[in-house]
Amino acid sequence: MKVAIIGFGVVGQGLARALADTGFTITAVADSRSAAIDADGLNIPDILARKEETGLCGDTGIGSAAILSSGAFDILVEVSPTNADTGEPALSTIRSALAMGKHVVTSNKGPIACAYHELKALADQKGVKLGYEATVAGAVPIVSGLRQGLAGNTISSLHGILNGTCNYILTRMRDEGLTYPQALQEARDLGYAEADPTYDVKGIDAAIKLVILANTLLGMDIRLSDVAITGIDSITPEALSLAEAEGATIRLIGEILPGKNQVRVSPRVISLDHPLVVDGTLNAISVCCDLAGPVTFIGKGAGPYPTASAILSDLNFIRDAYDRGA
Amino acid sequence: MKLELKDTPGQLLGALKPISDIGGNIITIIHQRDQTTAENTLTVDIVLELAEKKLDALIEALRERGCGVVRIGKQRLLQKQSLIMIGHLMHTDLTDTVDRIDQTGFAEVSELHMVMPAIDEPSTAKITLRAVSPEDMLHAVRILREVAAQKDILILEPLEGVE
Numbered sequence: 484m485k486v487a488i489i490g491f492g493v494v495g496q497g498l499a500r501a502l503a504d505t506g507f508t509i510t511a512v513a514d515s516r517s518a519a520i521d522a523d524g525l526n527i528p529d530i531l532a533r534k535e536e537t538g539l540c541g542d543t544g545i546g547s548a549a550i551l552s553s554g555a556f557d558i559l560v561e562v563s564p565t566n567a568d569t570g571e572p573a574l575s576t577i578r579s580a581l582a583m584g585k586h587v588v589t590s591n592k593g594p595i596a597c598a599y600h601e602l603k604a605l606a607d608q609k610g611v612k613l614g615y616e617a618t619v620a621g622a623v624p625i626v627s628g629l630r631q632g633l634a635g636n637t638i639s640s641l642h643g644i645l646n647g648t649c650n651y652i653l654t655r656m657r658d659e660g661l662t663y664p665q666a667l668q669e670a671r672d673l674g675y676a677e678a679d680p681t682y683d684v685k686g687i688d689a690a691i692k693l694v695i696l697a698n699t700l701l702g703m704d705i706r707l708s709d710v711a712i713t714g715i716d717s718i719t720p721e722a723l724s725l726a727e728a729e730g731a732t733i734r735l736i737g738e739i740l741p742g743k744n745q746v747r748v749s750p751r752v753i754s755l756d757h758p759l760v761v762d763g764t765l766n767a768i769s770v771c772c773d774l775a776g777p778v779t780f781i782g783k784g785a786g787p788y789p790t791a792s793a794i795l796s797d798l799n800f801i802r803d804a805y806d807r808g809a
Numbered sequence: 810m811k812l813e814l815k816d817t818p819g820q821l822l823g824a825l826k827p828i829s830d831i832g833g834n835i836i837t838i839i840h841q842r843d844q845t846t847a848e849n850t851l852t853v854d855i856v857l858e859l860a861e862k863k864l865d866a867l868i869e870a871l872r873e874r875g876c877g878v879v880r881i882g883k884q885r886l887l888q889k890q891s892l893i894m895i896g897h898l899m900h901t902d903l904t905d906t907v908d909r910i911d912q913t914g915f916a917e918v919s920e921l922h923m924v925m926p927a928i929d930e931p932s933t934a935k936i937t938l939r940a941v942s943p944e945d946m947l948h949a950v951r952i953l954r955e956v957a958a959q960k961d962i963l964i965l966e967p968l969e970g971v972e
Contacts, residue, residue, distance in 0.1 A: 642968065717963045721924040721933035722893050726965075729891065729935075736968060752893055753968040 497787025614797025
């Protein structure tokens with residue numbers, strides 16, 4: 484099947500590499516300033532080299548609009564950076580592609596958190612698939628795990644470590660006795676934290692992921708403003724020591740209690756033998772199910788290849804379900 | 810509580826029924842058959858959870874069935890939970906913070922372990938609450954959260970909730 488990739492940063496480039504020899508043909512790519520289209524399939528090694536040299540993946544005269552109007556794809560993959568407030572410009576791009584009867588796969592949290600119910604209705608109406616496995620917890624198959632793997636269960640609670648940056652900082656504060664500013668600096672030096680880490684350390688990124696899980700899998704209808712959010716930037720080394728003395732530590736935990744309509748992100752004191760206590764940048768999600776009991780998912784929450792893994796999972800699902808003639 | 814029963818069939822069941830009728834939650838029953846007394850009665854130790862105001866009614870119901878209550882030992886504040894507080898705890902009137910819990914009548918601060926690394930730096934404390942019931946504990950934690958919000962104190966709750 485033919486794939487168009489919107490967004491050609493580390494995730495888009497990682498996906499382009501991962502798609503080699505998979506049977507999917509990349510017919511279009513776009514970054515924020517340029518685009519390239521070839522209905523017969525682009526030469527990906529050339530495009531990756533050009534991006535490396537010039538910072539552009541294609542011609543500056545065209546963009547994602549040209550890719551949409553070309554119609555030269557079966558699946559639109561939207562992997563541009565998240566805009567948590569409006570989901571734009573990705574939301575409009577995704578809406579247009581679905582309206583054209585094209586499948587959409589995205590790692591972009593903005594459109595799914597802001598407008599999932601609308602986009603899903605549009606996809607259903609057009610008989611196409613909206614895949615968003617890559618929006619939450621990277622490589623961890625939490626969306627298909629809950630939708631297919633645990634289908635039929637009623638989930639009474641969901642708890643998760645959903646932000647690798649925060650988990651790295653808290654892990655280092657515990658292991659090495661670092662202060663918060665020291666651990667943050669280390670995370671920056673290693674490329675785990677952005678120059679402006681607000682979005683991660685204030686808990687906003689984890690909260691957006693909770694909105695996605697709550698709205699798309701747990702039958703809720705909430706917005707980011709409904710999530711009670713507390714970040715990790717006031718955590719002291721003394722707090723970790725006090726927790727440690729009780730055989731516990733502190734982690735940033737996202738919590739959804741569907742029965743109480745309660746969704747929050749906050750640093751919590753958690754026993755060291757709890758399955759959610761994972762180290763470094765790992766993500767983990769535990770759900771309590773009426774039939775299955777407690778189930779925990781653990782894996783890499785970010786990075787080009789873990790994200791590509793989640794996108795490929797959606798692409799393969801679409802090929803298996805829709806590409807019967809090919 | 811320790812009950813004295815006649816050593817005849819059905820007595821134990823008869824003694825347990827009033828407890829469930831009145832809404833008590835039985836936690837353990839220790840029933841030693843070999844320790845009968847001279848009056849051909851035996852004693853049973855029962856640990857249960859019950860709203861305090863219903864205790865007199867339970868004793869009355871048991872006596873009507875011929876069960877003597879030998880001894881009642883009460884532990885009021887069964888629930889325990891520790892939280893961590895980070896902020897300017899002393900300068901925001903720690904006595905008042907503790908009083909707001911102690912004044913409730915259903916919860917108390919039973920332990921406070923505070924670390925103050927430097928003057929003007931935020932201090933960190935482990936605060937242990939005790940409360941009568943799980944609902945009271947939730948209520949007490951909610952009060953502490955409200956007080957903390959007013960005083961710009963960060964509260965870290967345990968993940969497992971009430972122990």
